[in-house]
Structures are given as C-alpha cells and as structure tokens.
Amino acid sequence: MSYDFMSVQQRYIEQIEAALEGAIGSEEETLYGVVQEAMRYSTLGGGKRLRGMLCLELCRLGCGEYERAVPFAAAIEMIHAYSLIHDDLPCMDNDELRRGKPSCHVRFGEANALLAGDALLTRAFEYALRECDYAAMGYERGVRGALTLAQCAGLDGMIGGQAIDLRFENTRQMTPEVLGTLHALKTGALIRAACLMGGIAGGMDEGQLELCEKYAAQIGLAFQIMDDILDVTATSEELGKPVGSDRSSGKTTYVVLYGVEESRKMAQECVQEAKKCLHDLHIEEPFLYDVAEMVISRTH
Amino acid sequence: MSYDFMSVQQRYIEQIEAALEGAIGSEEETLYGVVQEAMRYSTLGGGKRLRGMLCLELCRLGCGEYERAVPFAAAIEMIHAYSLIHDDLPCMDNDELRRGKPSCHVRFGEANALLAGDALLTRAFEYALRECDYAAMGYERGVRGALTLAQCAGLDGMIGGQAIDLRFENTRQMTPEVLGTLHALKTGALIRAACLMGGIAGGMDEGQLELCEKYAAQIGLAFQIMDDILDVTATSEELGKPVGSDRSSGKTTYVVLYGVEESRKMAQECVQEAKKCLHDLHIEEPFLYDVAEMVISRTH
Numbered sequence: 001m002s003y004d005f006m007s008v009q010q011r012y013i014e015q016i017e018a019a020l021e022g023a024i025g026s027e028e029e030t031l032y033g034v035v036q037e038a039m040r041y042s043t044l045g046g047g048k049r050l051r052g053m054l055c056l057e058l059c060r061l062g063c064g065e066y067e068r069a070v071p072f073a074a075a076i077e078m079i080h081a082y083s084l085i086h087d088d089l090p091c092m093d094n095d096e097l098r099r100g101k102p103s104c105h106v107r108f109g110e111a112n113a114l115l116a117g118d119a120l121l122t123r124a125f126e127y128a129l130r131e132c133d134y135a136a137m138g139y140e141r142g143v144r145g146a147l148t149l150a151q152c153a154g155l156d157g158m159i160g161g162q163a164i165d166l167r168f169e170n171t172r173q174m175t176p177e178v179l180g181t182l183h184a185l186k187t188g189a190l191i192r193a194a195c196l197m198g199g200i201a202g203g204m205d206e207g208q209l210e211l212c213e214k215y216a217a218q219i220g221l222a223f224q225i226m227d228d229i230l231d232v233t234a235t236s237e238e239l240g241k242p243v244g245s246d247r248s249s250g251k252t253t254y255v256v257l258y259g260v261e262e263s264r265k266m267a268q269e270c271v272q273e274a275k276k277c278l279h280d281l282h283i284e285e286p287f288l289y290d291v292a293e294m295v296i297s298r299t300h
Numbered sequence: 301m302s303y304d305f306m307s308v309q310q311r312y313i314e315q316i317e318a319a320l321e322g323a324i325g326s327e328e329e330t331l332y333g334v335v336q337e338a339m340r341y342s343t344l345g346g347g348k349r350l351r352g353m354l355c356l357e358l359c360r361l362g363c364g365e366y367e368r369a370v371p372f373a374a375a376i377e378m379i380h381a382y383s384l385i386h387d388d389l390p391c392m393d394n395d396e397l398r399r400g401k402p403s404c405h406v407r408f409g410e411a412n413a414l415l416a417g418d419a420l421l422t423r424a425f426e427y428a429l430r431e432c433d434y435a436a437m438g439y440e441r442g443v444r445g446a447l448t449l450a451q452c453a454g455l456d457g458m459i460g461g462q463a464i465d466l467r468f469e470n471t472r473q474m475t476p477e478v479l480g481t482l483h484a485l486k487t488g489a490l491i492r493a494a495c496l497m498g499g500i501a502g503g504m505d506e507g508q509l510e511l512c513e514k515y516a517a518q519i520g521l522a523f524q525i526m527d528d529i530l531d532v533t534a535t536s537e538e539l540g541k542p543v544g545s546d547r548s549s550g551k552t553t554y555v556v557l558y559g560v561e562e563s564r565k566m567a568q569e570c571v572q573e574a575k576k577c578l579h580d581l582h583i584e585e586p587f588l589y590d591v592a593e594m595v596i597s598r599t600h
Contacts, residue, residue, distance in 0.1 A: 032463035126450035139439030150426035163332035
C-alpha cells in the first residue's frame with residue numbers, strides 16, 4: 001500500500017481520540033459531572049493532535065509499533081487542553097473563543113473551567129502512570145516518560161513560558177532572546193515532551209533521544225513563528241478565534257520583530273533543520289518530514 | 301529516650317520543609333521568578349503538615365524508616381498548597397486571608413497565583429517521580445505511590461469535592477449524604493493519599509493498606525467536622541482567616557445540620573474508630589493515636 005499522509009494522520013488522530021474518551025470517561029451521573037463535561041468539551045473532538053502524533057510516530061520508528069505510546073500521547077494532549085483552558089481565563093488572556101467555540105469558562109463558568117483544567121492536568125499523570133505498558137517498555141522507561149512530561153509541563157517548561165508571557169505583557173520590551181526563551185518554553189516544551197516520550201516508549205538510546213529533542217525544538221519554533229504570522233495574515237474564520245489579537249494586546253511577536261517575510265523565512269529554516277535531525281536519525285519514511293512541512297503550510 | 305509528641309512532630313516537619321525547599325528551589329534569577337516566589341510563599345514556613353506527617357509515620361511503621369517516604373510527603377504537601385491557592389481565587393471562595401497572611405492572589409495577582417498553583421501541582425508529580433527511592437521500594441511501589449496521589453488529587457478525589465462544593469454553593473440544599481461525599485473527597489481524599497502512600501513506601505501488604513485507608517477516612521472526617529466547628533467557635537486570630545464565613549456564605553456544614561455539640565460527638569467517634577484501625581494494624585507506638593487526638597483538640 002502506498003503512503004498517504006492524510007490516512008496515517010487520520011489513524012493516529014482516531015487512536016488519540018479513543019484514548020482521550022477512555023481517560024476522561026463519559027458523562028456519568030456524579031455530583032461533579034459538570035466538571036467532567038467541561039473536560040470533555042475542551043479536550044475531545046478538535047485540535048490538530050500534533051503533539052500526540054509526534055509521540056506515536058517516534059515510538060513506532062523506535063520499536064516498530066506506536067501502540068505502547070498511546071497513553072503518553074493522550075496524557076500530552078490532556079496537558080495541552082488544560083493549558084488552553086487556563087490560558088483563556090479572564091485573569092490570563094481573557095479569550096472568549098477557542099477552536100471556533102465559546103471557551104471553557106464562557107460555556108461553564110470560571111470556577112468550573114479552573115477545576116476542569118486542574119482535573120485534566122492531574123488526569124494526565126494518572127492516565128500515563130496507570131495505562132503505561134510497563135510489560136513492553138519496562139518500569140524505568142515508564143517512569144522516565146511520566147517524569148519527562150512533568151518536567152516539560154512545569155515551571156521550567158510550559159508554565160515558565162506562560163509566566164514570561166505574563167510578565168512582559170503590554171511592555172513591548174521583549175528582546176529577541178527573551179522571545180526565543182518564551183517560545184522554547186511556552187510552545188516548545190510540550191512538543192519536546194511529545195517527541196521525547198515517543199522515543200522513550202520506543203526504546204531509543206540517548207543519542208537518538210537527543211536528536212528527537214532537536215527535531216522537536218525546530219518544529220516547535222516553526223510552529224510558534226507560524227502562529228505569529230497567522231495572527232496577522234489569516235482570517236478569523238480560519239483561526240476559529242479573533243485575528244490581530246497579538247498586535248492589539250501589544251505583544252512582542254516574530255512578526256513585530258522581523259516582519260512577515262523574514263519570519264516566514266525563519267520558519268522555513270527551522271523546518272530544514274528539523275529534517276536534518278530526521279536524516280541523522282536515519283529515518284527514511286516520509287511522515288515526520290511531512291509533519292514538519294505541515295507546521296508551516298497550515299492556515300489555522 | 302522517652303516519647304515526646306512535639307519533638308517527633310517537629311522532626312517530621314523539619315524533614316518536610318527541607319524537602320519542599322529543595323523541590324521548589326530558591327528564588328533564582330529566572331524570567332519567571334515571580335511564580336517561583338509565589339510557590340514558596342504559599343508552600344513554605346507554615347501549615348500543620350498533617351498529611352506529610354501521616355505519610356512519614358506510616359512508612360516508618362511499615363519498614364522501620366521514614367526517609368523513603370519523604371518525596372511522597374513533600375508531593376502531597378505541594379498538592380495541598382496548590383489546592384488552597386486555587387480555592388482562594390476570586391472565582392472560587394474569594395478568600396483574601398490564608399494562615400494569617402494575604403492569600404496568594406492578593407499578594408502576587410490572580411494570574412501568577414493561577415500559574416503558581418498549576419506549577420505546584422505539576423512539580424508534585426515531578427518531585428515524587430524523580431526523588432522516589434526506587435532502589436529501596438522498587439519501581440512498582442514507586443509508580444503505585446505516584447498513581448495513588450493522582451487518583452486521590454483528581455476528579456474522583458479532591459477536585460471532585462471542590463466541584464460538589466461549588467455546585468451546592470448558596471443552595472442550602474445539601475443532604476447529609478452529599479455533605480459526607482463532599483468531605484470524603486474534598487478533605488478526605490488527600491489524607492487518604494497521605495496514609496496510603498506512606499504504607500506503600502513502607503512495603504505494607506494489601507490488608508494493611510486497607511486499614512491505613514480506613515484510619516485516613518476517620519481522621520479526614522474528624523478533621524472536617526472540626527473545621528466546621530471552629531468556623532463558629534474560634535476567633536479570627538486563632539484561625540488566621542475570618543470566622544463565620546461558612547454561615548454567611550450559606551454553606552451546609554456539620555454544625556448547620558447537627559449543631560456544635562452533636563458534631564463534636566461525631567468527631568470524637570471518628571477518632572475512636574481511627575484508633576481501632578491502629579489497633580488492628582498492631583501499632584503500639586503512640587504517635588498516630590496522638591495525631592488522631594490532635595485533629596479534634598486543635599484550635600486552628
């Protein structure tokens with residue numbers, strides 16, 4: 001059978017969605033069902049699942065099967081979903097739209113959104129630790145996978161990025177160095193977690209894991225630069241949220257620092273570097289090369 | 301040397317504080333230092349460390365040394381600290397005082413408090429998974445400890461309790477059954493985690509762990525009933541927060557349902573049940589009996 005990017009992507013997305021369904025559970029008649037509903041609302045049936053796909057494919061390239069990384073992939077997507085819920089809250093970005101729908105706090109109220117975020121973050125670790133295929137990968141790698149997730153999602157990872165974002169809000173004083181750190185943490189850390197956890201589950205050695213991390217860093221940067229570009233070039237319908245919000249909020253972005261054309265060039269260079277990592281990993285199959293291209297060709 | 305409750309307590313508190321210092325780190329010159337400062341402010345140098353002490357002592361009773369449970373004890377205290385930060389937020393209880401100091405969001409702003417809570421929750425898992433003494437207890441128990449924490453802290457544990465609290469806010473329609481469920485989750489789940497994780501780290505068998513869990517349930521209920529009583533009988537100075545806030549907010553409490561005297565009797569019965577569990581565990585040393593007494597004799 002010939003390779004088709006869309007159908008590989010589709011299969012991975014289905015696996016991730018099914019795992020997320022199981023991880024969050026169906027709406028039960030509990031006294032706290034509304035928080036579970038908010039978790040489902042913000043996690044299921046949407047999103048590109050970029051992080052989950054990276055995790056599954058790198059596991060498959062490591063050991064021949066993607067299945068053992070499914071709990072990790074679902075955990076990463078839960079962390080991603082929680083971060084968006086908390087980011088959208090009035091005290092943070094105060095965004096009322098997410099993926100074309102009212103954001104979680106608009107739909108369920110602030111308190112339920114706060115708890116849904118907390119519950120997704122906690123469930124991510126519960127699910128990764130409970131469903132991990134220890135028989136296949138061994139306890140040591142299972143623990144390392146969950147630990148990597150905690151490190152990348154925490155204060156020295158994603159949350160650190162959000163904190164930097166907050167600190168420089170409305171200041172227009174962000175240097176290129178700070179912007180680089182911000183994005184390496186805020187967007188990059190979770191993509192790094194995805195690639196590393198896939199490699200860990202797939203039994204990769206330290207040298208290979210290092211290349212996974214480098215690939216992730218380039219993809220992450222390209223992804224963020226494209227976000228900045230799309231904020232000024234896409235339509236609100238394409239994005240599912242208001243465009244131009246970066247400029248109106250006085251945010252420093254790649255576009256503000258370098259302009260659209262130069263930014264686009266930088267994103268393309270990241271993709272070239274990412275592909276070089278794949279070469280060094282002796283990967284010949286096209287999927288991860290195509291993922292790298294997808295990151296900069298996307299329109300939303 | 302003769303037994304002295306205060307000095308055992310003091311030693312445990314020192315161990316837990318030292319571990320928390322290490323887990324959160326000193327204020328570094330990072331771009332996100334303010335969130336780290338908020339984490340320190342809300343976690344260190346205060347609190348009764350009831351959960352951490354239970355964890356350490358049950359580990360010691362299981363295997364003869366408390367040291368291997370220290371990472372678990374610190375993780376539980378970080379989860380406890382995060383839950384208070386998020387609980388105090390304006391969209392939740394909107395409490396401006398905590399332990400006699402301005403609450404986290406009053407001191408650092410809502411966004412930093414939100415992130416400090418998220419970071420403590422994440423750091424709890426990072427620390428437990430990284431510092432766990434796998435050599436002493438084995439990977440399987442290490443994983444089980446962290447998984448127990450996630451289960452007890454999550455939607456089917458502490459967060460579920462917070463969600464129930466929220467749902468019945470101002471309704472005055474809470475039945476005794478719902479109130480029981482609320483407290484078993486909101487306060488009880490984390491105390492259950494503490495006792496179970498101590499037993500797990502200490503190598504206890506399933507029968508012993510079941511008794512740990514029963515002891516925890518009784519202690520947890522007694523603790524919560526005392527909270528309800530203190531809200532009407534203590535002074536604001538003793539509590540370090542406003543008294544009578546339950547009544548003014550229309551909360552259903554044990555005192556509202558049963559009155560002060562009957563509630564006190566119920567708390568005492570819980571303590572008797574808790575002591576029975578200790579007898580069944582063949583524990584002769586006095587510390588955990590004294591902890592049970594402390595829970596209902598406390599004035600704050």
